[in-house]
Amino acid sequence: MIEVQNLTKRYGNYLAVDNISFEAQPGEILGLLGPNGAGKTTTMRVLTGFLPPNGGKISIAGFDVMTDSMQVRRQVGYMPERIPIYPDMTVEGYVTFWAKLRGVTRPRKRVAEVLEQVQLYDRRRSLVRNLSKGMRQRLGLAQALVHDPKVVILDEPTIGIDPQQVIEVRESVRQLGQNHTVLFSTHILSEAEQVCDRVIIINKGHIVAQGRPSDLRQQLQPEVSVYVQVGGGSEAEISTLLRQVPGVNGIEAQGAGYSLRAQKGVDIRPHIFDKVTKAGYKLLEMRPVAMTLEDIFLDIVGR
């Protein structure tokens, strides 16, 4: 549905996006993850037909963004980071304007539907300038969905709204994924993990990793961690003991216990159990610590 090959974009001398390539299948929710300034918004703007790329071949639903820009725009719904508003229009008027502009055939009916979908139907006669931030987000979403596009592109849809609304937006994105291909950008990693089918991690204009969140974790997690809490001995004794567990690369004090790092593929838990119990100590707690996408991200971006 979305095919990006060798996309490059420069602003003057500044290289914002450097030769990136990725794909999105129909119905997939793709997350674009990266720190500020990584190139997320630029990439999205190219995909929506707003910015022409300096290089590369990009097509959406089979239409090339350079040669068939109008068709691409019909297939794409875009919600920019800052929801643009016409303050003096009503909610209904605003969405109807965009509906007509995008070629919706029965605007009234469709507008009512989409307002229901984003739960703004009872505010349809309010002026846009009187809406709260969360409602404006929903208005932005309504505008992006009104022409029922195949691809929906959302730029940081969960920024700046309260936690309850964040949950609602994430849920909406999940639901959207059922009927549309969704591309959204974020720098909140747990969000990408929760909502996306696949994640693309982008930093300084390059793709540094891509894949399913679970795959990424497996692929990129350099070590396995186990958290252990042992009782019945002094700190010195326990830490010395734990260091001797076969397969352990390193040990760190963490909270009330220790975090043991081991090589991938080695399950040190039985070894820990043996060592601790044979020495007569009490094993109070033992649990594996999964490296979150956050850790992976910080690790990769830090490199």
Place this chain on the structure above:
Amino acid sequence: MWIIFRREIGQYFASPVAYLIAFAYLLLTGLVFNNDLTSSLTIRPADPAVVPTFLSFGMVFFAPVLTMRMLAEESREGTLELLLTAPVRDSDIVFGKFLSAWFYYTVLLLLTIVYPILLLSTTPNLPDLGHFIAAYIGIWLYGGATLAVGLMFSSLTENQIVAAFLSTSALLLLYLGNLAGDIVADINLANLIRKLTLGGHFSPSFAYGLVRAEDVAYFAGIIVIMLFISIRVVESRRWR
């Protein structure tokens, strides 16, 4: 294009600023007409082109205020970005806005037709209708040209005030250039200057009831050039 046209018209009729402008416009034109009418009782014959002649000066100030927000606001609010991702041509955006401004101006102009009608009712003989018609056609085109200039400056900036300031300055230059033509000694240079100004294509011809092809072409040319520049500026937003 018409969708944008309709929205802009709605904005004009809903916006307090537009009504203020309309108020000032109608007030001033009314005063001008009244003045002329009273002086026509004793001093001199009524000038059928008095209102248009006033407007040729007035539009230097009205046009920027009517058009200053059109593109500047879109780019400042971020709606221009959204418009540029809609399946609408850049030229449609500019044309839609220009036509809506011109339409609003035409409505205001038609409201002042009441003055010539009043004039007709005061005289026993029919005054020169051709004079009226020519003057109104002239000021209609003139207005279109000034609005196009205003729109062009609005496209260049995100700040409405800057847009208004720049357009007013440009229009003043084009209007006062006429006076420069009076000062300059060399007759050929003076004529050249006059041919470049807005006033130079209105006062000697339309104000006297004369419709000349060269004047129509001048105004049409200004409109075309200004709109062309505006479209290019809007397009250039994609490259920034």
